[in-house]
Amino acid sequence: MNNDGMIMYQVQPGETIYSIAWKYNASVFDIMTLNRLLYPILVPGQLLQIPIRFVKHESHPYRTTTSFPVSKTESSCEETIYDQSIDGTYCISSPDGKVQVTFMLQQGIPYYHVRYFDKDIINPSALGLTFKDTEPLDHNFRSVNVTYGSFDQSWTQPWGEVKEIRNQYNELRVALEKTTETRLRMTIAFRVYNCGLGFRYELPKQEELINFKLINEETEFALTDDHQAWWIPAYQPERYEYLYRNTPISSISKSFRAVHTPFTMKTADGLYLSIHEADLNDYASMTLMPYQNHTLKADLVPWSDSVKVRGSSPLTTPWRTIQIAEKPGDLLTCYLNLNLNKPNKLGNVSWVKPGKYIGIWWGMHLGKYTWSSGPKHGATTENAKRYIDFAAKYGIPMVLIEGWNIGWDGDWLKHGEQFDFTTPHEDFDLEEVASYAAKKGVKIMGHHETSSVIQNYEQQMEDAFALYKELGIDSVKTGYVGQDPAIERRDNQGNLIGMEWHHGQYMVNHYKKVIETAAKYQIMLNVHEPIKDTGERRTYPNMMTREGARGQEYNAGSPDGGNPPDHTTILPFTRMLAGPFDYTPGIFDLFFDEYRPYNRVKHTLAKELALYVVLYSPLQMLADLPENYEKNLPAFKFLLDVPVDWQDTKVLNGEIGEYITVARKDRNSEDWYLGSITNEIGRILEVPLTFLTPSKKYMAEIYADGANADWITNPYSLHIHQLLVDSNTVLNIRLANGGGQAIRFQGV
Secondary structure, three states: OOOOOEEEEEOOOOOOHHHHHHHOOOOHHHHHHHOOOOOOOOOOOOEEEEEHHHHOOOOOOOOOOOOOOOOOOOOOOOOOOOOOOOOEEEEEEOOOOOEEEEEEEEOOEEEEEEEEOOEEEEEEEEOOEEEOOOOOEOOOEEEEEEEEEEEEEEEEOOOOOOOEEEEEEEEEEEEEEEOOOOOOEEEEEEEEEOOEEEEEEEEOOOHHHOOEEEEEEOOEEEEOOOOEEEEOEOOOOOOOOOOOEEEEHHHOOOOOOOEOOOEEEEOOOOOEEEEEEEOOOOOOOEEEEEOOOOEEEEEEOOOOOOOOEEEOOOEEOOEEEEEEEOOHHHHHOOOHHHHOOOOOOOOOOOOOOOEEEEEOHHHHHHOOOEOOOOOOEOOOHHHHHHHHHHHHHHOOOEEEOOOOEOOOOOOOOOOHHHOOOOOEOOOOOHHHHHHHHHHOOOEEEEEEEOOOOHHHHHHHHHHHHHHHHHHOOOEEEEEOOOOOOOEEEEOOOOOEEEEEOOOOHHHHHHHHHHHHHHHHOOOEEEEOOOOOOOOHHHHOOOEEEEOOOOOOHHHHHOOOOOOOOOHHHHHHHOHHHOOOEOOOOOOOOOEOOOOOOOOEOOOOHHHHHHHHHHOOOOEEEOOOOHHHHHOOHHHHHHHHHOOOOEEEEEEEEEEOOOEEEEEEEEOOOOOEEEEEEEOOOOEEEEEEOOOOOOOOOEEEEEEEEOOOOEOOOEOOOEEEEEEEEOOOOEEEEEEOOOOEEEEEEEEO
């Protein structure tokens, strides 16, 4: 810290280090460092040094007063670290001082409260857990130990949207004990980042909580107003595969029981919030149930007998996360969900290799091919070799082959028990195809569709992955098609116990078992009909990408004609906040008159190119038929050039459901790539290229909507040209109705 003059400030009764930091627009870290404070605890009359430059600060746009007002339901923070009283209040802030979290114990009931600068973000909200046949952990508490801590360390992603991630937070841990005879214990931990926070429950080992049945998590998110929200409903047959709705929060309860996370909101003040969870492990996934007064309550996806979680202490729940941003694009570059997961536990993961792939998948959705055997069977030895030849010709690393194994004939949607994951159809020679691919320098991406018959898959999974390992197949796409609740849970004798949801504890544990088994055989995963991403890829880097949203296939077969133009302008701020998304972009033949005359892709061709930069996935499909790419090699060049592994990511502009522009730097070169897309409304966006290296010239290879492009009347119009640029250049990016623009920047 610069020594630029000081004032001495005397702490007044009721003031905290957080209120003083807000008052002078300083960070708590700066004040603590300058005054050599080990803990963020002050006492009235204490003298603090405050730099004059903080005293002369300009007000932040979100600050409406220079004082730190105390909520009418909030008491000032306790001035001791340890508290044996019934009630207590403890505060923690983000390293930059912007986000403040207050934990309150009022009449024995735990609450938390979140502010951003001097704005309430989350009003006092209840916390707790309730059990079947066990005393609840939601009231009659006293605090017995309170500790503060901080952490600041960077780590390297083996692959990802950025290479280096800084994990910097301040932590508050409040240990609670019941005042009843049982003396049950629970700790609530908060980690506060510059872009939000996470909190979770920790249950130490105790006899009363052995083999418990959790029936409710009482976590609340008491929002301050009827925010505008983007959401998809929970507890629906098609899992996460729905179009996002944009309504006030109050409208949700009129239609649906609960919504999925990430749940993204915009406040009247122009702040952006998103609620999600991190490190989901041996627990039910969380949906959000609307209550009165704009309050959302955690609603865990239940087992078929209504129990939410079966467990035993010691236990830690997933982190409940709240991201806070002044610009919607900042939500995308907040990595707290990854940071809240455990570090890589697989050791050397040099075998995990991001890459692009093609496959016969799109032909099946169009109806050109079938998954089942017969005259139109797609996964034949001959057809597989044709796709391998195409991949080898253009340097595409992988070919996905679906429908190669026994089980697809008949009504496979209802009879997943017939799938055999090691035996191919008669017209497909697995060993020959794998050998042919290896000679051509191409990898095969394997495929396991389960139709949600989990026990059949688990019985064969070890042998199936071992077979792939033997054949040099190191990536697998898995599938769990089935209308929820779709999962048959049976006892050891094969008797049906109940039908489970894709997103309950039973399936959370199954998905993890697949990840661990795949890792054992050094196999990467691309999971369709998945459990939502909560950052597991940090711990298990072989968990590469997943579906978990309405993707490209809906353009081929959905009765509503396909995804509307605004769908992909919503996904980055909602689904993509969870993690990589296998959307399967890159369709060049935008109309399907021969196969699906009532469906189409509601984008321009330039927008399909831009999606490779906007929608991140480390396994990225070139989804169209090979012949459609060879009809348009100039546009196809961008798909061959664009990487899937990045050094850095910057969101240059964006508004949810309207438009977004993303720039990413290739991890293996000095090249940058840019993708910009819009909804059905055309627009011109002013984009400064300040992300480029200063004093260096770049050749921009631009793939833009043509002058008369329009997603309805002229979607194929594409203007490819070059422009010499540098970091001082400001581009006026013109996007047609439903359009986009893709750019490669190469140093010259």
